[in-house]
Amino acid sequence: MTRRLLTALILSAGFSVAATAAPVVSDGWIRALPGDNPAGGYFTLHNPDKTPLVLTGISSPACGTAMLHMTHEMGGMVHMMMVDNVTVPAGGTFHFAPGGYHVMCMAPKGLKPGTNVAVTLKFADGSQVIANFAVKTATGN
């Protein structure tokens, strides 16, 4: 084997190793409220890749329309604001949690505590991850 061919093989092996590592979703849950009230969804998103991960949208048949929201306080009032995307740094973890960033299920359908619903997370690079979220009661049980 010539030295040049060996170098080419090593380079191509290096490129295949650099393939993106898939995002990891854990601890997903949705707070089901009585009636037709919008429901908040929470989860942890880990980015094992070497490049930033940009979450651009969320959908679930159980949510009707789903939006990315953040909660913030202004003048003693708590507001919710829609956000277009959320960036998780390389190797980082982002928590969607009560009082902070969350998924807003605008028109929840058949959310039954004790069951699971499938939620699709969409990323800027066109990839998607489907995760199971546990449906919990208003008190988070």
Ligand SMILES: [Cu+2]
């Ligand atoms: Cu909200």
